Amino acid sequence: MTETAADARCKPTAQFRCIGCASSFQEAGSAFRCPACGDLLEIVYPHWDALPRPLAFADIWLRRRASPLPLDQSGVWRFREILPQETADAEVVTLREGNTPLYPLPRCARSAGVEHLLAKHQGMNPTGSFKDTGMTVAASVAKQQGFGWVACASTGNTSASMAAYAARAGMRSLVLVPQGKIAWGKLSQALDYGALTCELKTDFDGCMRVLNEVVERMPVYLLNSVNPYRIEGQKTAAFELMEQLSWRVHDHVIVPGGNLGNSSALGKAFFEMKHLGLISRLPKISIIQAEGANPLVRTMCETGGKKLIAVHPETMASAIRIGNPASWKKAVQVLEGTGGTVEQVSEAEIALAKAEIGADGIGCEPASAVTLAGLKKFVKQGFVKANESVVLILTGHLLKDPEFTLKFHLGDLFPAGAAQEPGIAQAQRRPVALEATAEAVIRALGAADRCAGS
Ligand code: F0G
Numbered sequence: 001m002t003e004t005a006a007d008a009r010c011k012p013t014a015q016f017r018c019i020g021c022a023s024s025f026q027e028a029g030s031a032f033r034c035p036a037c038g039d040l041l042e043i044v045y046p047h048w049d050a051l052p053r054p055l056a057f058a059d060i061w062l063r064r065r066a067s068p069l070p071l072d073q074s075g076v077w078r079f080r081e082i083l084p085q086e087t088a089d090a091e092v093v094t095l096r097e098g099n100t101p102l103y104p105l106p107r108c109a110r111s112a113g114v115e116h117l118l119a120k121h122q123g124m125n126p127t128g129s130f131k132d133t134g135m136t137v138a139a140s141v142a143k144q145q146g147f148g149w150v151a152c153a154s155t156g157n158t159s160a161s162m163a164a165y166a167a168r169a170g171m172r173s174l175v176l177v178p179q180g181k182i183a184w185g186k187l188s189q190a191l192d193y194g195a196l197t198c199e200l201k202t203d204f205d206g207c208m209r210v211l212n213e214v215v216e217r218m219p220v221y222l223l224n225s226v227n228p229y230r231i232e233g234q235k236t237a238a239f240e241l242m243e244q245l246s247w248r249v250h251d252h253v254i255v256p257g258g259n260l261g262n263s264s265a266l267g268k269a270f271f272e273m274k275h276l277g278l279i280s281r282l283p284k285i286s287i288i289q290a291e292g293a294n295p296l297v298r299t300m301c302e303t304g305g306k307k308l309i310a311v312h313p314e315t316m317a318s319a320i321r322i323g324n325p326a327s328w329k330k331a332v333q334v335l336e337g338t339g340g341t342v343e344q345v346s347e348a349e350i351a352l353a354k355a356e357i358g359a360d361g362i363g364c365e366p367a368s369a370v371t372l373a374g375l376k377k378f379v380k381q382g383f384v385k386a387n388e389s390v391v392l393i394l395t396g397h398l399l400k401d402p403e404f405t406l407k408f409h410l411g412d413l414f415p416a417g418a419a420q421e422p423g424i425a426q427a428q429r430r431p432v433a434l435e436a437t438a439e440a441v442i443r444a445l446g447a448a449d450r451c452a453g454s
Pocket of ligand 1: 157
């Protein structure tokens with residue numbers, strides 16, 4: 001593939017900037033915190049103001065889809081003009097991440113009460129979650145910097161993704177997960193990809209605390225989303241979404257919130273697209289949390305986003321079982337900058353929404369389904385109007401957590417006698433045990449038809 005003149009002109013010199021005190025740095029320390037005030041760092045591109053024709057990028061990115069080069073086939077590196085250049089120059093670790101589908105969800109739209117509903121399915125990435133889009137960038141940096149070990153604390157998906165990219169790069173990986181609190185699909189991935197997997201008797205926030213100390217004391221490269229290179233990679237999902245929508249901005253983007261890296265990344269992407277002139281307005285980006293793991297919701301409601309209210313998290317949507325999110329300030333900036341809002345949803349609302357997304361033939365893991373559950377509330381509240389266009393960000397694949405899905409359909413997810421969300425019983429689809437005869441199966445077909453017609 002021939003590089004265009006625009007490629008050659010675009011030699012970004014990214015800088016790290018503190019989101020708290022705005023100090024700038026050429027290098028980031030091992031914990032990716034501001035040496036002056038301790039806040040998180042973000043990557044900025046001062047040279048963008050002098051870019052001659054940023055709009056030409058859109059054509060370059062689209063053309064790369066036809067290229068056989070690994071860098072172009074990746075739905076992250078295709079967008080390398082908006083990534084730190086040093087990463088694209090290095091030997092990139094890629095599993096051809098990104099390029100994820102944008103699906104219409106007609107039944108979910110009806111159930112939520114909106115006319116236009118789309119899902120950007122980030123669970124269709126190589127390891128089954130959105131984490132791959134950030135991991136390809138940050139793992140490439142780790143490799144380039146010569147690290148032998150990379151590490152993360154995780155509720156499961158980050159560890160699965162990190163372990164895969166580390167294996168591809170020939171690096172060792174250290175995973176800290178809360179014991180008994182991550183879905184089996186994710187745990188099995190970390191093991192298969194060869195990670196040193198440590199189950200700690202604590203929650204995600206406890207794992208993060210331990211890891212921060214390990215990173216201070218040992219030469220291991222931190223791959224949690226406080227690492228701003230992760231955010232840069234995750235950002236590309238929003239560029240890709242806009243490309244899929246022919247750069248016409250939807251009214252709302254709804255995203256699950258855990259450690260709040262992803263909402264921060266998507267928000268940063270939209271701010272940057274507007275700055276570059278690729279889009280003319282911003283969608284409202286809203287963040288949904290589980291009722292039992294709702295630090296951002298409480299932070300917004302009780303302090304107006306000024307001070308983090310940490311909580312002891314509890315939810316069956318284990319991916320977002322996080323009480324002390326690292327990127328909360330970045331997420332607040334996204335809410336305030338786009339006019340989005342926060343909402344919390346119950347365990348029953350999550351389970352029902354997940355089954356509804358499944359019934360549209362898409363499927364996702366529980367944490368992703370909070371988006372549809374949140375949308376239903378937004379429509380009732382009038383925050384989302386029926387004729388407004390909405391994109392849900394589905395973050396993880398259905399097969400990540402088959403235990404949750406099975407328990408739901410078998411009626412074992414909630415304790416017997418627990419109050420039922422209306423619609424749950426109709427959404428449950430139990431397997432039927434039958435005699436091994438055609439007659440029995442045909443009778444079951446007839447019964448199913450009658451049931452559907454009634
Ligand atoms: N959805 C899924 C499927 C996730 O795995 C996560 C986070 C989120 C949503 C929330 O994203 O943290 O950027 O706000 N999973 C992390 C992990 C924490 O360790 O896999 P966030």
